[in-house]
Amino acid sequence: MSSKMVRLHQVAKLYGPERFALRNVSFDLERGEFAYVTGVNGAGKSTLLKLLFAMERATEGQIVVNNRDICALNKTKVFQYRREVGFVFQDFKLLPDLSVFDNVSLPLEIRKMTPSEVDYRVRGVLSLVGLSDRAKDFPMTLSGGEQQRVAIARSIIGKPSLLLADEPTGNLDTQTARDIMQLFMEIHDMGTTVLIATHDDILMKEVPARVIELEKGQMISDKGGQA
Amino acid sequence: MGYRGIKRSFIDFQRHPWLHLISVVTIAAALVILGAFFLGYRNLESIADKAKSQITGTVYLKDGLTEAQLTPLKERILSLGMVKGVVFKAKHSVMEELSTFLGSGVGDSLPGNEIFPDILEVEVRREASTSDASDVKTIISKMPEVADVDFSEDWMAQFKRIRNMFQIFGLCLTSAVLIGCGFIIANFMGMRHQARKNEIDIIRLHGASQGFVMAPFLWEGFFEGIVGSIIALVLLYVGKVFLGALVSSQWASLLGVHTFLYLSVGQLFAVVGLGIAMAFFGSFTVFLRFQER
Numbered sequence: 001m002s003s004k005m006v007r008l009h010q011v012a013k014l015y016g017p018e019r020f021a022l023r024n025v026s027f028d029l030e031r032g033e034f035a036y037v038t039g040v041n042g043a044g045k046s047t048l049l050k051l052l053f054a055m056e057r058a059t060e061g062q063i064v065v066n067n068r069d070i071c072a073l074n075k076t077k078v079f080q081y082r083r084e085v086g087f088v089f090q091d092f093k094l095l096p097d098l099s100v101f102d103n104v105s106l107p108l109e110i111r112k113m114t115p116s117e118v119d120y121r122v123r124g125v126l127s128l129v130g131l132s133d134r135a136k137d138f139p140m141t142l143s144g145g146e147q148q149r150v151a152i153a154r155s156i157i158g159k160p161s162l163l164l165a166d167e168p169t170g171n172l173d174t175q176t177a178r179d180i181m182q183l184f185m186e187i188h189d190m191g192t193t194v195l196i197a198t199h200d201d202i203l204m205k206e207v208p209a210r211v212i213e214l215e216k217g218q219m220i221s222d223k224g225g226q227a
Numbered sequence: 228m229g230y231r232g233i234k235r236s237f238i239d240f241q242r243h244p245w246l247h248l249i250s251v252v253t254i255a256a257a258l259v260i261l262g263a264f265f266l267g268y269r270n271l272e273s274i275a276d277k278a279k280s281q282i283t284g285t286v287y288l289k290d291g292l293t294e295a296q297l298t299p300l301k302e303r304i305l306s307l308g309m310v311k312g313v314v315f316k317a318k319h320s321v322m323e324e325l326s327t328f329l330g331s332g333v334g335d336s337l338p339g340n341e342i343f344p345d346i347l348e349v350e351v352r353r354e355a356s357t358s359d360a361s362d363v364k365t366i367i368s369k370m371p372e373v374a375d376v377d378f379s380e381d382w383m384a385q386f387k388r389i390r391n392m393f394q395i396f397g398l399c400l401t402s403a404v405l406i407g408c409g410f411i412i413a414n415f416m417g418m419r420h421q422a423r424k425n426e427i428d429i430i431r432l433h434g435a436s437q438g439f440v441m442a443p444f445l446w447e448g449f450f451e452g453i454v455g456s457i458i459a460l461v462l463l464y465v466g467k468v469f470l471g472a473l474v475s476s477q478w479a480s481l482l483g484v485h486t487f488l489y490l491s492v493g494q495l496f497a498v499v500g501l502g503i504a505m506a507f508f509g510s511f512t513v514f515l516r517f518q519e520r
Contacts, residue, residue, distance in 0.1 A: 055432070076436070083434035093429045097242060107433045109231055154433070 004064070005031045005162055005193040006052065011061035013047050013217075021047040022217045025061070029195060031161070034188045036204055037197045039214035045197035048214070049164045052195070053087050054078045066161055083111060086155030086192075088165035092147045094139040100126070100150050101135040107158045121157055129153045129183060145176035149183065156187055163187060165196040169203060181207045232442030236450065239443055243419050247451060250415045250509070254455025254502050255462070257408035261501060262463040264397045265494045266470075271390055273488055282360045284367070284378035286347040292372055300372050301347065307363050309355040318343040344374060357384065405505060412451075412509030416444060420513050444513060448506030456502030463498075464489060 006029035013022040022044045029035055037045045050056045051063060054070050063070050066084065073081055094103050101122055108118045126132050129149040139147055148168060155163060165184065169177035181203055188194045198204065204211060213221040240247055286304070288297075301313045316324075321343045349367070351360050360378055368376040420427070427440055471487035490498065 053432075079431075079434050079436045081434075082432065087432065093432070095426050095429060097238075097426075106430065110430070110433055110435045110439055112231070158433075 003031055004028045005033065005066060006195070007062075007064040009062045009064075011048075011051065011058045011063060013044075013051060013056065014059045020217045022051070022058075022214075025214070025217075025219050027212055027219065027222055029162075029193055032188070032191050032193055033210065034185070034194045035196070035210040035212060037195060037212050037214060038199055038201075038204065040199060042216075043214040044217040045199075045214060046166050047217075049087070049166050049195070049197050052162075053085055053164055054081055083107065083158055084160055084162070086158065086160035086163040088148070088151050088155045088163070088168045090167035090170045092139070092151040092171075094147055094150055094154075096139055099136050099138055100131060100142070103139065103150055104153045104157055106154060111158065122153075125153045125157045128156075128186070143176075144172050145179060148172060148176075148180055152180070152183055152187075156192070160192065162193045162195070165194070167198055168196060169198065169200060174202075177203060178206065232439075232446050235443035236446035239419065239423070239447060240450075243422060246415055246419050246422075247447065250412050250451045250506070251455045251458065253408055253411050253415070254451055254505055255458040257404045257505060258456050258459030258498050258502050259462050260404055261401055262459055262490065262494075262498050263466070264400055265490055265498070266463060266467060266488075268393060268397060269488050269491060269494065271386075271393060275386060275390060282351040282355060282357070282378065284349040284351065284360070284364060284376060286349055286367055286373055287375040287377070288345045288347065289372055289374045290344065292345065296372055300370065303370065304347065304349060304367060307366060309352050309359045309363055310349055311352045312350045314348045314350075316346050316348060318345050321346060349378075351378075401501075405501065405508075409505050409508035409512070412448075412506055413512040416448070416509045416513045419447075420444065441510070441513075444510045445507065448510035449503055452503030452506035453499065455506070456499040459502065460490075460495065460498060 006027075008028070009026050011022055011025045012020060015021055025044075025048065037048055039045050047056070051058050052065065052070075054073060058071050061071075065081075068081065070078075070081060095106070098106070104125060105118045105122045108121060113121075122135070123132065126135055129152055131146060131149055131153065134142065134146065139150065142150065148171075152165075152168070155165075163184075168184070169180050172180060177200070184194055184196065185207060211221070211223045212219060213223075288300075292300075297315060301315065304310055304313050349363070351363060355363075364376050364378040367373055430440060467487055467489045473487075
């Protein structure tokens with residue numbers, strides 16, 4: 001098995017003639033690595049994460065995740081692939097009609113796990129994100145930080161080998177953002193490869209790691225960190 | 228598709244009760260129309276079966292026939308191979324029968340006996356075909372004592388034509404109602420799907436297959452089909468009881484039927500099956516419309 005978790009080679013994404021969202025992007029992520037993708041709005045951060053999550057297909061180039069060429073996946077394989085990768089959204093994407101427990105257990109329901117297994121794993125992951133006492137509550141009754149914790153809990157409950165996060169602290173105050181970043185570090189410490197898209201320089205300084213910088217869809221720098 | 232799909236479909240029944248109710252009512256209404264057609268068809272068949280086994284004819288006699296002319300006439304008719312029996316009815320007894328059938332109030336207002344001739348009622352053997360009955364009719368009509376002949380085989384042929392038309396009409400109606408209601412249901416399901424689009428997108432992002440996404444819709448369609456068809460069957464039964472009361476009074480002797488039949492077992496299954504099929508059709512069109520590209 002390759003030590004590379006993610007490998008991008010000459011990846012480009014066009015949304016129309018001459019409308020490049022990404023152009024010639026190439027980089028690797030080692031297994032268990034922690035990295036940021038940064039850049040101003042419109043730099044291509046979210047597009048890159050969408051390509052990695054198979055929400056969109058690259059126009060050119062090759063993307064290999066966990067030894068799998070995700071550009072070649074058919075629809076069924078995409079469903080299976082998404083079960084192996086966690087994704088944290090800036091807007092949380094929680095289901096308002098479901099309780100915290102049911103939101104977090106959703107990926108396990110999709111995997112058709114038994115109720116006892118679901119219960120065991122949900123309680124474990126809620127404990128990790130510090131929301132054990134909010135299991136029966138609904139998202140609308142939670143603060144922004146708590147909602148993001150629920151979203152993170154849901155993204156890691158399937159024990160993904162790769163966790164992607166698109167501006168996970170974008171809607172949060174500074175202290176809550178720090179707490180969330182701390183949570184990402186804990187998840188990383190458990191062996192998960194983490195790639196976070198952000199333009200928050202302060203946070204990147206507080207939790208130093210490799211930074212891949214994009215500008216107008218092109219990679220302009222790749223600086224190593226300490227994580 | 229299993230219990231998780233059922234569980235999620237029940238959650239949606241609680242979330243969007245009105246949209247589900249409209250779907251159920253649409254299915255029930257469509258099935259009442261179809262079931263009414265089935266009821267009509269079954270009872271027409273029953274009348275046809277009854278009439279087929281009892282071909283009778285009325286021989287209208289010329290005025291002023293004597294008993295001496297009447298007896299040989301009856302014997303000549305009876306000697307025809309397919310005739311089982313001949314009964315003479317004088318004009319006054321015809322009048323009395325009509326008064327009884329129409330009720331005393333109406334009967335009193337009828338003109339006198341002079342409008343009715345004496346008649347012979349001819350009963351054809353059960354094994355006789357309609358062409359045998361036609362032959363008998365032709366022979367009798369040529370007899371000099373006979374003014375006119377009216378056999379039920381004419382009516383049978385007419386009835387057969389009506390029944391065939393009814394069958395074609397029913398087929399067209401069934402197809403139209405099925406397709407129309409299927410689309411109506413599809414639209415309501417589409418509305419429910421739209422209301423849950425966000426949820427479905429999120430579920431898909433967590434690796435749900437098309438089957439997982441659509442399972443609750445298919446279960447909802449199944450349950451709506453069952454409930455809608457049960458409602459329709461109950462309404463049809465009420466209609467059957469009402470029509471049965473009507474038939475068992477005055478129309479019974481005219482149509483030769485004494486009970487208004489409910490749907491046969493096969494038709495019951497057909498109604499339930501069509502209800503489920505309509506709902507599934509609705510689910511499936513939603514499935515195609517919202518399939519992830």
